[in-house]
Amino acid sequence: MKPRAIVAVGSALMVLAFGSAAFAQTDCKKLVPASPWGPNDQTGATNRITPAVTKAAAAEIRDGKVIAMSYPLTDGVPLFGSRFTKTILTAVSLAPGASFGENQLTYMEDTWLSQSHVGTHLDGMGHIGRQDCYYNQTPMGKYINQNNMTKLGLEHLKPFATRGVIIDMVKVYQQANKLKTNAACKKACIEKGTVITAADLQAGLRMYNVTLREGDIVIIHTGWGDLFEQFPAQNALYNSGEPGIGKEAATWLISQKVVAVGSDTWAVEVIPGEDPKEAFIVHNMLLTDNGIHIIENVRTDLMAAEAAASGRATFFFSMTVPKGVGMTGNFVGIEGIR
Amino acid sequence: MVALALAPAFAPASAQRTFVIAFANLTEEPGVTLEGTGFTGREIRESVALAARGLPVEMVYYDNQRDDARALANAEAAIARKVDLYIQYHRGAANAAVGEKLRAAGVKVLAVNAPVPGAPLYTADNEAAGRLAGEALAQFAARAWRGQSQMAAAIVGPVSASAERVPERVQGVTRALGQRLPAVRVTVIDTKGNPAQVGPLAGKFIGAHPTGKLLLAATDDATALALKAAVEQAGRVQDAAIVSHGVDRSIHGGMNDRKEIDPANRASIVIGSVAFYLDRYGYDLLPLAMRMLRGDAVPARVTTRHLLVTAANVYVEYPPSDMN
Numbered sequence: 001m002k003p004r005a006i007v008a009v010g011s012a013l014m015v016l017a018f019g020s021a022a023f024a025q026t027d028c029k030k031l032v033p034a035s036p037w038g039p040n041d042q043t044g045a046t047n048r049i050t051p052a053v054t055k056a057a058a059a060e061i062r063d064g065k066v067i068a069m070s071y072p073l074t075d076g077v078p079l080f081g082s083r084f085t086k087t088i089l090t091a092v093s094l095a096p097g098a099s100f101g102e103n104q105l106t107y108m109e110d111t112w113l114s115q116s117h118v119g120t121h122l123d124g125m126g127h128i129g130r131q132d133c134y135y136n137q138t139p140m141g142k143y144i145n146q147n148n149m150t151k152l153g154l155e156h157l158k159p160f161a162t163r164g165v166i167i168d169m170v171k172v173y174q175q176a177n178k179l180k181t182n183a184a185c186k187k188a189c190i191e192k193g194t195v196i197t198a199a200d201l202q203a204g205l206r207m208y209n210v211t212l213r214e215g216d217i218v219i220i221h222t223g224w225g226d227l228f229e230q231f232p233a234q235n236a237l238y239n240s241g242e243p244g245i246g247k248e249a250a251t252w253l254i255s256q257k258v259v260a261v262g263s264d265t266w267a268v269e270v271i272p273g274e275d276p277k278e279a280f281i282v283h284n285m286l287l288t289d290n291g292i293h294i295i296e297n298v299r300t301d302l303m304a305a306e307a308a309a310s311g312r313a314t315f316f317f318s319m320t321v322p323k324g325v326g327m328t329g330n331f332v333g334i335e336g337i338r
Numbered sequence: 339m340v341a342l343a344l345a346p347a348f349a350p351a352s353a354q355r356t357f358v359i360a361f362a363n364l365t366e367e368p369g370v371t372l373e374g375t376g377f378t379g380r381e382i383r384e385s386v387a388l389a390a391r392g393l394p395v396e397m398v399y400y401d402n403q404r405d406d407a408r409a410l411a412n413a414e415a416a417i418a419r420k421v422d423l424y425i426q427y428h429r430g431a432a433n434a435a436v437g438e439k440l441r442a443a444g445v446k447v448l449a450v451n452a453p454v455p456g457a458p459l460y461t462a463d464n465e466a467a468g469r470l471a472g473e474a475l476a477q478f479a480a481r482a483w484r485g486q487s488q489m490a491a492a493i494v495g496p497v498s499a500s501a502e503r504v505p506e507r508v509q510g511v512t513r514a515l516g517q518r519l520p521a522v523r524v525t526v527i528d529t530k531g532n533p534a535q536v537g538p539l540a541g542k543f544i545g546a547h548p549t550g551k552l553l554l555a556a557t558d559d560a561t562a563l564a565l566k567a568a569v570e571q572a573g574r575v576q577d578a579a580i581v582s583h584g585v586d587r588s589i590h591g592g593m594n595d596r597k598e599i600d601p602a603n604r605a606s607i608v609i610g611s612v613a614f615y616l617d618r619y620g621y622d623l624l625p626l627a628m629r630m631l632r633g634d635a636v637p638a639r640v641t642t643r644h645l646l647v648t649a650a651n652v653y654v655e656y657p658p659s660d661m662n
Contacts, residue, residue: 080593081593081594081658082593082594193387193388193391194391195391195392239660240660241660246392271659271660272388272659272660273659274391274392276388276618276621277654277655277657278657279653279657279659280657280659
């Protein structure tokens, strides 16, 4: 998720970096809370992933079963706004006479031209702010150049080796007899614009007798990802809105001291939002104010099915985030290990 | 969005009774736009559904189909459904009978844009909107064309569409221009609801003023875009400023749309449009309805808070928060 408004702010910030004062006077202490991990913190909620948390999460691996939780990243998947992702194959050594040595070695490689917030991806600390104020009261105008940020980049994050908890909202809504679905979904899904409340999340946890622990990563299954899987046929519908958490649910998740919140949607939060004049407010609440990561376009259906079959909604959350220096986010590979 | 400060402080839904509210829409006929703007009935109904999400209400929807008999039948169906409050959006003689039937059945009524006798009315304020547009043009002229002696103004669109109260819009523009720029002659150009006529009629006006500056008020966004094309075709982009009414999606757009009013398009001669917010009616109507249901007094007339939307505030008023 990166609205064009943010791109526009980003452009303004690039100007700032070279001396304009449009945002330079912003007092970030008034706009963004301080990090509980101190004034120099650039790590955010991954501070919560201590060795004890990782060790406890390892107990979730009982059978060694690995469940994919990422979508393939390829041309045609739904993308936000003007984003793009494109691969170009270099295969020159397959040309006659171009192989190397007597062993006729050939090679191929790719050029991957892509924006970072595409497909299954992580929103980092530098993704979302208020004006030029980002996580931990960082006046971002001072910390950007033409290529990247010099604060809050992905290189500061700890590994995401912790417990994952899937909350099957489709099942919650079905059991409460309030599932309003969308006819384009081949499997059950929750209609866009549906506000997922704290009570809904708590009902989903109760369903599997789970209590959230500090350091958990919460993954919400809405079924909306079914439209992502139908790319490109349902891209316009997928992009037009989504079910997701509202502000009250976000507040509750923050109180649970989670590390990240993910979903099978492109913004995790309900779209259209609860207040039409607020833009992606849950992003501000989670990322800007609390350093809690957002993971978008997560493949959730397989883990939801696994939880339903086994009666267990917890797993070891394995996710690789490249140490992209100064980057605001990146596509990720996620596996849930049980 | 409402001119009056409405108290939205509701207790948690779980602690309250759930009310049944009916919304009878003017029409949901595809492609039919309402109130002399680019908004459709579907957009209005969807705004009601979105606004209902956080309230202890069950919504029931009807389509009056711009038909008196249908409007009466819908009211009767709502009475049989035992709704608590009925939001009536209809223009026609049936409004009086609808109001009587509902009141006799103990159902509270809230009227939209056309009065129902005895019921509070929520309505657009076309005159006020027109004044905002006129003042925006005058301010632009004072800022950008100071000292320019040759200036002409035109108000373009279905200016005689009295059912949609477009003449009030025209009156507002005329008054504002008259107060701020008394020396400027204002020409009213009636396209009679035919967008294809905007180009030829505006072309004549532009041609009749080969020198000097042109202040153009469009009564709706579609007309504004057609006016812009006419100005471009005449090679007069440097001489013209356009202010519109509506701020429908055609002009503020989604993420990937080409947006006429856009921070990245600050040089557009469409310098702004006065918002009518039909796509947010629900966020005004339902808080009013809740006050009525709780027995609180509500004003007899509540108007939309119109606002001039420009490249400077369009992302505040309409954050492009879908991916399309």
